[in-house]
Amino acid sequence: MTIPRTIRMHENDNVAIVVNAGGLPEGTVFPDGLTLRTRVPEGHKVALVDIAQGERIVRYDVTIGYALQPIARGTWIEESLVGMPAARGLDDLPRPVRDRAPLPPLEGHTFEGFRNPDGSVGTRNILAISETVQCVSGVVAFAVERIKKELLPNYPYVDDVVAIEHTYGCGVAIDAPGAEIPIRTLRNIAKNPNFGGRVMLVSLGCEKLQPARMFPAGSIPIQTPNQGLDTVCLQDAAHVGFGDMIASIMRTAEKHLAALNERRRETVPASELVVGVQCGGSDAFSGVTANPAVGFASDLLVRAGAAVMFSETTEVRDGIDQLTSRAADDDVAQAMIREMAWYDEYLKRGGVDRSANTTPGNKKGGLANITEKAMGSIIKSGTAPIAGVLSPGDKLQQKGLIYAATPASDFICGTLQLAAGMNMHVFTTGRGTPYGLAAVPVVKVATRDDLARRWHDLMDINAGRIATGEATIADVGWELFHFLLDVASGRKKTWAEHWKLHNALTLFNPAPVT
Amino acid sequence: MTIPRTIRMHENDNVAIVVNAGGLPEGTVFPDGLTLRTRVPEGHKVALVDIAQGERIVRYDVTIGYALQPIARGTWIEESLVGMPAARGLDDLPRPVRDRAPLPPLEGHTFEGFRNPDGSVGTRNILAISETVQCVSGVVAFAVERIKKELLPNYPYVDDVVAIEHTYGCGVAIDAPGAEIPIRTLRNIAKNPNFGGRVMLVSLGCEKLQPARMFPAGSIPIQTPNQGLDTVCLQDAAHVGFGDMIASIMRTAEKHLAALNERRRETVPASELVVGVQCGGSDAFSGVTANPAVGFASDLLVRAGAAVMFSETTEVRDGIDQLTSRAADDDVAQAMIREMAWYDEYLKRGGVDRSANTTPGNKKGGLANITEKAMGSIIKSGTAPIAGVLSPGDKLQQKGLIYAATPASDFICGTLQLAAGMNMHVFTTGRGTPYGLAAVPVVKVATRDDLARRWHDLMDINAGRIATGEATIADVGWELFHFLLDVASGRKKTWAEHWKLHNALTLFNPAPVT
């Protein structure tokens, strides 16, 4: 018989999580004497003490809700027993903690990467073909298939050819408030370090998002006097027939392939990593196993001088007071409040609030509400001070722990982190998702042992061993840190890369379509 | 030397369009004595009389603007000379014209189609794999590639296997006002007549858009006692490893392939066509050649008993008074006003108005503003009374000319017309676009001879011959009508089908993401 186990996140908590596979039956007796008065499903909360009606339910040393009726010690705290705490306002938030001791530096860790002209480092060597508008995507997809078959084999140092397909560019209110977000996202994706600092663009000709608007003068660094933005325009009068369009795209692509093929990996410090972390398909184990392990790895990365972005505004919104106190200075705290306020307003305009975030899967997994989910989400940012804040679609220009404001939607968050310049992506999941991106390796961390075993060829890291007691948070954090360096170096591949699984990029466009 | 030519749309117009390729130089003398005082580019307007400052500029017998300064007969009416007319309010619109003579019936036209259990008729025999959520799309794409390679060759009567990939399903405010639009769109796409009335669904498991929400009880007709909604859930505990997921999808797909393979084309009346018409990459020729020809064909289709949908709310908004007077009855007129008001409000909420529609390409092509563009867009609906109005994402249940309210965005409009049940798509373009859809044939009609010649293997119909005088509107209208019946029957393919060019479906989601 397996030993009944719970995990309590903080000594002030009056609930803990049952971690045994399949949950535990009524009558189970724990080594410390706690006896279950009801069945408790796996990943769900049990009351550690008698909780009176109206009393706070505390997890992560934070009030995640109020008891709607008396809850006896040993009882399963079902969602229906938990009243949601009031929304945290954005006034009178804690000021940043002063004179915080910095995390100790971590030295000596390197990876093999592709150094770019602008100083950034790629983890893959990819030809990206940018598109101004959705109209061209069928033609570009046709060309990419031929490029992969006919040209790519001649350029063995190039890893892949990727079309930056999207649904923006025309039929949109391009001058509306918020339209700058999708436009700068597309611009900055083209400059992702994995694309070697080269920009190749396919345009239709009559679209609203003209090449000069997507890449205004100066936005593309000129690498040599003769080499700037390379555009193939399908409506160009010189194109007679479909074959001419394909030939133009292939000719332009070959020029870039030849240049990219000259690049070689070199040893660079771990500080060149730009890691985007997020979670999706979360359960109660996300905040207990995978996210704390990612938080541990995040601290290692920050200590090594790298950049780590955490995101997902609706999932951290309820922990804003934690975040402002962790801000490096008042400017960072104010920027964070500004991003939260913008999103509050965006949701309000659409007739909803942050409670729109939680999914049926979250609740089935034991998360009572967005407050509890937020605490489990924030923990993947580790303990470093928050060094900066990035608006959606902006490019990251600094190191350290960054709050990159994005929606929580996995694909929109990933797309915006890609635009920010991420060269490695970490994704934790409790319920399981086969998420992948074509442009950057996605390392998937399973929250539960059961998921890691069943999805053995989709999950890269098993943080479920923390729940079973086989590993500590530190063990899995270090494992993830080393795996990131191996994958970044091309020595290892993620499962998503192995199967060539990837999802479409998804732009965040808060403006109307027309 | 070519003969200088203009086209005037109505005897009350004080402007005409220069149709000669490359435009005409200053000093050109027309057969009727008109002499150009300035150069006039191809597709642009010339003043037929002296127009005083503040006087109306009239095209299609409609005021498309006001002269901002005196414009002498023979002068190019540049965009900068045209003041935009005030927005047409939605009050006091004309009532439907009473006792209108119906269009004479057109009998004897048929095509060879696939009759479905619900009575609808497909023009292609396609296995569609629906998805609840973007998370599954990488896995489904992997499976579809293997299905096409390993299974499809064994089912020669099945034309194709198509994944209904989309970016909805999770990370969205699923209970927000407007969220019903993307949900019903996905539901109704699955029921498109080209998919044989069979619904196969791949779900993740923890997504917000659960299968039962996407297809509530009763929304999928049960064809036999044992055959309803067929769902593969990736998070199903029975799936151990990626291979199990792919095997589940392939096993389910094969069952549907076997059933679809039993279907045969049969002769059906032309009334079984459900044609969606739209335009994209418009120029001044759109409203002179291609759209009038499509309008002629639309009348033929309506006379034959078919359904024809025209759409693109922001492009017809400025012609709302024409449309209410063409409504079959007051209910239809009111429904049209309701859809326009909804869209006005949607744009306003996003901080813009209908002037956000026009593109740089439109203006370069000679369209001064949205009013002029609207007149050229509406003309593709022909002259039939408007028999009904459809809200975005709804399924069409009637015949005749329908106003299907959609954004003008080519891909969103096409996706919504697909959900409405379109089995043939007609797309007119002046500047040129390689648009295609995987689920339904897209017949592309070029507005200009030059475009049709250069894009000879992308454009299916050349309406530019109307401008050169080689064909009448009726000639091209009949040609399109017969081509539609040929393509619907599978006797001919569109160029987009020939090259397998297709664009991603794009949902209209007016609600926020989370």
Ligand SMILES: [Ca+2]
């Ligand atoms: Ca998340």
Ligand SMILES: [Ca+2]
């Ligand atoms: Ca996420």
Ligand SMILES: [Ca+2]
């Ligand atoms: Ca249009």
Ligand SMILES: [Ca+2]
């Ligand atoms: Ca359109």
Ligand SMILES: [Ca+2]
């Ligand atoms: Ca076509």
